[in-house]
Amino acid sequence: MSEIMPSLFLGHGSPMNLILENSFTEALEALSKELPAPKAILVISAHWYTTQTAVSISSGIAYETLYDFYGFPPSLYELSYPSPTNNTLSKRIADLLDVPLVERGLDHGAWMPLHFLFPKANIPIIQLSLNKNLPLALHVKMGEQLKVLREEGIMIIGSGNITHNLGLVDFYNINAPAVEWAKNVDTFVDKAxxxxxxxxxxxxESLCPDFKTAHPAIDHYLPLLYIAGTRKEEDEINVITPFFQNASLSMRGFMLH
Incomplete structure (x- = not known):
């Protein structure tokens, strides 16, 4: 039998984390030494936010690295994450959810955290898109459907941020003190x-008054709901990376195991 894999929600923050050393990147590097080796990883990233639920496939032997960010230092665009494909597993997940397969590379919400957690890029990675038209409860239900994959040696990772309002980010000071509204949302989500x-x-949205300030768009919140859905009764919960960056970005993550 396969080892039951953890399920994780990770804040990924700015692409600059790829080339910086800070408490967040150090925590991910430490976590990489603790994680079991999965057969494959399913990632639900805030950056595949579209009008349908779909599962990624690739016609090549490795996924294309997508540089879906602009105006950053050239060294960021020299990094790549050529993870192998597993289209048989992609089809299995698509059948499980009754959704289509779509040819697509890995966006930075997927490969950024994996760059630290599994730096060899030798584990098959599959992405699941976020359907912006679904009510929040159905995102959780979909996570519940995916829970069985953990028993098949597949790790599930949601990648977003508990707070994400780029209009209110202090881009010039990564260590700026956290603002009150961001702390309020972070505390609410942590407790829930x-x-x-x-x-x-x-x-x-109705229970936490600062939520709409934290999420003008809801894309970075939705991956958390999938991970909530993958929870098993016997799971322990670890809080990981309980930090803020740039005054208003909560980097808090959770691991179910």
Missing amino acids: FTCNDTDALIRI
């Missing part, structure tokens, strides 16, 4: 997730 209060996570 660790207490397994899925209803609060679904109803957050």
